[in-house]
Amino acid sequence: MINIFMIIIMISMIIAAIKAITAVKLLDSIFFFSFIGIGATILFAIMKAPDVALTEAAVGTGLITLVFLSTLRKTSKEDEHES
Amino acid sequence: MMSISSILLMLIGLWGAITQKNLIKIFISLGIAETGVNLLFISIADYVGKKAPIIADPNIVTGYADPLPHALILTSIVIGTAVTALGLTFTARYYCQKGTLDISRMKELKN
Amino acid sequence: MSRKFINPLKFIWAIALILIFVNLIPVFLSTDLKAEERVGDVLLSMTPGNDGGAGIPNGVTAVVVYYRGLDTLGEVSVLFLVSTAVGLFFGREKSETKSETKPNEIVSHSKTLVLPHFMLTGLYIIFHGHLSPGGGFQGGVMAAGMVLLLLLAGDRVKQTKALHFIEGFAGSLYIIVATLGLYFGVSFLGQYLPLGEFNTLLSGGILPVIYIFVGIKVGTEIIGLYQNFQNKEAEE
Numbered sequence: 001m002i003n004i005f006m007i008i009i010m011i012s013m014i015i016a017a018i019k020a021i022t023a024v025k026l027l028d029s030i031f032f033f034s035f036i037g038i039g040a041t042i043l044f045a046i047m048k049a050p051d052v053a054l055t056e057a058a059v060g061t062g063l064i065t066l067v068f069l070s071t072l073r074k075t076s077k078e079d080e081h082e083s
Numbered sequence: 084m085m086s087i088s089s090i091l092l093m094l095i096g097l098w099g100a101i102t103q104k105n106l107i108k109i110f111i112s113l114g115i116a117e118t119g120v121n122l123l124f125i126s127i128a129d130y131v132g133k134k135a136p137i138i139a140d141p142n143i144v145t146g147y148a149d150p151l152p153h154a155l156i157l158t159s160i161v162i163g164t165a166v167t168a169l170g171l172t173f174t175a176r177y178y179c180q181k182g183t184l185d186i187s188r189m190k191e192l193k194n
Numbered sequence: 195m196s197r198k199f200i201n202p203l204k205f206i207w208a209i210a211l212i213l214i215f216v217n218l219i220p221v222f223l224s225t226d227l228k229a230e231e232r233v234g235d236v237l238l239s240m241t242p243g244n245d246g247g248a249g250i251p252n253g254v255t256a257v258v259v260y261y262r263g264l265d266t267l268g269e270v271s272v273l274f275l276v277s278t279a280v281g282l283f284f285g286r287e288k289s290e291t292k293s294e295t296k297p298n299e300i301v302s303h304s305k306t307l308v309l310p311h312f313m314l315t316g317l318y319i320i321f322h323g324h325l326s327p328g329g330g331f332q333g334g335v336m337a338a339g340m341v342l343l344l345l346l347a348g349d350r351v352k353q354t355k356a357l358h359f360i361e362g363f364a365g366s367l368y369i370i371v372a373t374l375g376l377y378f379g380v381s382f383l384g385q386y387l388p389l390g391e392f393n394t395l396l397s398g399g400i401l402p403v404i405y406i407f408v409g410i411k412v413g414t415e416i417i418g419l420y421q422n423f424q425n426k427e428a429e430e
Contacts, residue, residue, distance in 0.1 A: 003084075010088040017092055017115050021099035026107055033111045040118050047085075048130040048148040050137075050327035051254040052121070052156050054319070058335040059164050063416065064114065066342065067164075070423040071107060071171040075178040087219060094211055101207060128234075136234075136253030137326065141242035141392050149234035150241075150253035157258060158269050161331055161412075165276040168419060172280045 006046060013039040026076075030068045037061035085126035093119030106174045106184045110167055117163045121156045128152040237261060242392060249389040250324040250398040258329070259401050259408075263372070263383035270365065270411055277361075277415040284422040297348035305347045312340040320409035324398045330408030337409070338416040345424055357414050364410040371403055 013036050020032035037060045044053035096116025100109055128149045136150040178184055234253075241256045243249025248256035258266055316337025323329030375384035383404075390397035 006085065007088075010085065014088065014092060014095065017095045017099075020115065021095065021103060021108065021112055026105070029108060029111055033114060036115060036118055040122060043085075043122060044125055047125050047128070048133055048135045049125050049128070049153045049156075050135050051252075051329065051332075052125060052153050052160070054328055054332040055157055055160050056121075058332045058339075060118070060160055062339065063335060063420075064164055064167060066420060067168050067171055067423060068107070068111070070420070071175050074175045074423075075107070075184060090215055090218060094215060097211065098208075101204070135327070136238065138238070138242055138251045138253065139393075144239045144242065145235070147238055147253065150237060150257050151234040153254045154257035154262060157254065157331065158265060161269060162272055165273055168423075169276050169279055172283050172423075176283050 002046065006043060009039050009042055026072055030065065030072065033068070034061060034065045037064070086123055089119045089123035089126055091119075092116075092122065095119075104186050106177070106186060107171070109186070110170050110174070114163070114167060117159070121159060124152045124156050124159075243389055248385070248398065248401060249392065250401055251393050252324055252326065252329075254327075255324050255329055255401065255405065259404055260383070260385070263404070266408065267368070267372070270368070270408060273412065273415050274361075274365065277419050280419050280422045297346065301343075302347045305343055308343065309340055312343065313337055316340070316409075316413070320406055321402070322395070323405045323409075324402050325393065325395070330405040331412055334409040334412035335416055338413040338420075341417045342420055345421065357418060361411055361414040361418070364407045364414070368404060368407045368411070371400060371407070375400075 016032045016035045016039070020029045020036065023029045023032060037056060041053050041057045041061060044050075044056055093116045096112045096114070096119060099112030099115065103109055103112060128151075130148050133148040134146060136147045136153065138144060138147065174184065181189075183189075237257060238253055240247035241250070241253050248260040250256055316333045316335075316339070319328035319333030319336060320330055321333075323333065372383045375382055375386050378384075378386035380386050383400075385399045385401075387399035387403075389399055
């Protein structure tokens with residue numbers, strides 16, 4: 001049961017990775033990357049690593065998304081059409 | 084199963100880092116590859132049927148997962164975040180100077 | 195910018211990566227790796243503090259702070275370096291004329307409701323880092339989320355000198371506490387405080403003290419890093 005759950009999360013993470021790389025808009029790319037962090041958090045918690053899951057949830061999902069969004073806000077002044 | 088999927092995730096990140104042209108997307112690809120490596124290390128730490136490495140009884144010290152990869156990955160996540168933040172800082176400064184993020188238009192070092 | 199030809203280096207990369215992937219599969223599927231004795235088993239047997247161990251329940255904290263304490267010192271140094279570099283690159287940037295977007299109504303109204311919970315959760319995770327999952331890095335980032343929420347809600351949090359002073363002071367106390375081990379006759383980062391009773395809050399000797407300092411330092415560094423990323427016209 002738990003194996004099927006892990007496989008579903010892993011497959012959705014791989015699909016999200018491909019979508020994050022091939023997405024046209026950078027905002028979609030950043031949110032797919034955030035989804036990969038959430039999936040990795042769940043997998044770490046299942047694989048008996050609660051410390052790593054807490055770190056990934058706080059740092060890898062929360063902080064890095066904020067940093068990416070701030071950079072996107074800094075670097076998109078007039079040419080939003082650039083992919 | 085988990086380890087093969089983690090290697091696949093890492094390879095997808097490497098493919099993105101090689102083929103993409105936008106700087107922010109390159110850093111996203113590097114982050115995906117780093118997540119794959121972290122999942123690989125945790126998945127080979129022998130978690131099946133074990134408990135999380137928090138010892139309840141000081142006389143029984145077996146039956147827990149290996150804490151060494153956990154500590155390594157704890158360091159790796161924080162360092163990866165710091166490296167990504169530094170790279171995005173350089174990206175934003177480059178955009179302030181040149182006004183582009185496309186790496187095929189970076190011709191400053193090409194004589 | 196249309197390409198004239200397809201780069202052959204791309205195919206070489208792809209073939210090499212696929213070959214590496216195929217070669218690596220049997221290594222991770224084999225069961226020989228599980229039969230060998232691991233370093234982690236020895237570390238776990240020393241963790242409860244029977245013979246010169248750490249004396250705390252959490253095995254990961256024991257490895258991070260006690261057995262591999264120098265690595266944590268280097269990690270904190272790397273974080274300090276990155277925070278300084280980001281401040282160096284963004285600090286002298288003048289205000290770009292950009293239309294100030296108003297913060298969301300929900301964020302600006304519910305921030306006073308959410309703030310104490312952020313702070314309490316972060317401090318709980320820092321102070322119970324040796325008993326339960328968590329520790330300095332996680333709790334520091336969570337407590338720094340409080341100030342990040344204030345920044346998102348549009349408040350101008352002044353980049354005061356006190357923030358830098360707290361950051362440097364916590365880092366210095368980390369090294370001072372570690373160096374006092376040489377004075378008391380054990381090694382650098384050695385255990386010289388009494389261990390106390392197992393699985394209580396006041397136990398573990400110097401490990402909770404060091405993790406509290408790491409938490410303070412990481413939290414202030416995260417606040418400074420994100421503040422440098424966001425400031426537009428916040429010159430003092």
